[in-house]
Amino acid sequence: TPSSMELVQDTSRPPLVKVKGVPLIKYFAEVMGPLQSFQAWPDDLLISTYPKSGTTWLSEILEMIYQGGDLEKCHRAPIYIRVPFLEFKCPGVPSGLETLKDTPAPRLLKTHLPLGLIPQSLLDQKVKVVYVARNAKDVAVSYYNFYKMAKLYPDPGSWDNFLEKFMDGQVSYGSWYQHVQEWWELSRTHPVLYLFYEDLKENPKREIRKILEFLGRSLSEETVDHIVQHTSFEEMKKNPMANYSTIPTEMMDHSISPFMRKGVC
Ligand SMILES: *[C@@H]1O[C@H](CO)[C@@H](O)[C@H](O)[C@H]1NC(C)=O
Numbered sequence: 001t002p003s004s005m006e007l008v009q010d011t012s013r014p015p016l017v018k019v020k021g022v023p024l025i026k027y028f029a030e031v032m033g034p035l036q037s038f039q040a041w042p043d044d045l046l047i048s049t050y051p052k053s054g055t056t057w058l059s060e061i062l063e064m065i066y067q068g069g070d071l072e073k074c075h076r077a078p079i080y081i082r083v084p085f086l087e088f089k090c091p092g093v094p095s096g097l098e099t100l101k102d103t104p105a106p107r108l109l110k111t112h113l114p115l116g117l118i119p120q121s122l123l124d125q126k127v128k129v130v131y132v133a134r135n136a137k138d139v140a141v142s143y144y145n146f147y148k149m150a151k152l153y154p155d156p157g158s159w160d161n162f163l164e165k166f167m168d169g170q171v172s173y174g175s176w177y178q179h180v181q182e183w184w185e186l187s188r189t190h191p192v193l194y195l196f197y198e199d200l201k202e203n204p205k206r207e208i209r210k211i212l213e214f215l216g217r218s219l220s221e222e223t224v225d226h227i228v229q230h231t232s233f234e235e236m237k238k239n240p241m242a243n244y245s246t247i248p249t250e251m252m253d254h255s256i257s258p259f260m261r262k263g264v265c
Contacts, residue, residue, distance in 0.1 A: 012151045012250075022114055022174040025152045027089040034097060035087060038119040043106040044127045045215070047083065050179040051112050051172070052142035053134035054197040057263075059083040060242050061208060061231050062108050062130070065215070069223035071230060075239075078246045083108040086119070090152060090251060112173050115182045126191060130211060133180045134197035138265060140166045140176075147171075149256040198265050204228045233263035 017029035024032070047062060049055045056079055063082050067073040080088065084103055088096040100107070109127075111118060122129075140163055147156035153172060156162040162171070169175030186192050193214040200207045205228050212218060219227075229235065236242050237260040244252055244259040252259065 013154050014152075015154055016172055020116055022117060023170060023172055024087075025172055027091070027152065028087045028172075031087050031089045031095065031097065032117060035119055038086065038097070038100075038121055040119065040121040040125040040127050041105055041107065042125050042127070044122070044125070045106065045108050046122055046127050046129045047108060047110045047132075048118075048129055048183060049112060049132045050134075050139060050176050052139050052146055054132045054200060055110060055112070056242060056244075056259075057200065057231060057233075057236060058130060058132050058195070059108065059110060060236060060239075061204075061211065061227060064227045064230060065208070065211065065217065065219065066106065066108065069219065069226045074230075075241050077241065078244075079242050080110075080244075082241075083110050086111045087113055087117075092248070093251070114174055114179055115186060123190065128214070129183070129186070129190065129192040130195065130214070131183045131187075131192055132195045132197055132200070133184075135265065136176050138197075142261065143171065145257040145261055146259075149253050149259070151251055151253070201263075201265055204231070233260065236260055237263075 014026040016023035017026050018024070019029050019032045045062065047055060047058055049058070059079050059082075060074070063074050063079070074082070076082070081094075081099055084099040084107070085096045086100075086109055088099075100109075143166065144156055144159055144162045147153040147162065165171050166176065169178065173179065183192065184194055187194055191214075193211065195207055195210070205224060208224055208227060212224075237258070240246065242260075245254065
């Protein structure tokens, strides 16, 4: 229809916009002003990662923990509704700030922002943070494939070209090197559980136990096993509430490259 054609034209591949020197998706850059007045609550939990580092995986794990392993509850809505993505904005889809209005406490929140761009309230309220870092080489490959399928990004061009931009911090959310380092340094003064994608892959049960301890929660052995099983790559890939198949094709085209691609190290 003409209107969906317009939507494609209007939203497709706008150039990144710099905010405080950090390149961002145009629509996300527009949220940076309003986001600064976001009010965090002390019982919020922030999931922070550089893109393509296991955010959705960790989000599903945390949601399962919060729901006591109840699958039905975890299937109530897509992951980006259950875990609002703070800086998310895209024409025709509810923004992160809009989604938050309907999110009851205790809230799980997601961000990819570098520390210099997160709302101050998250720091003031001492909101617990679970951070995941992933090997830069895997992140770069995954990000390249994601740029190709997600039309909110500029065209990534050739792999060689993209890799140069990645190493130079000229991709969305800026430098990977700075991101993993500054969130690490935050853990000196702020409650941060710093995890690694590779550890989660190697022994998810061990890492889920670390998360439980950090949250001061406990679950039965059986429930933890159930969470491990439900959040395996194979299960996540075929879970319509986690695999982003509910996002319009104009925005994410899984036929170019599926959101859950390989999930390997
Ligand atoms: C998402 O999950 C649904 C339901 O299992 C499946 O039909 C679809 O192919 C999956 N999408 C992707 C992109 O993997």
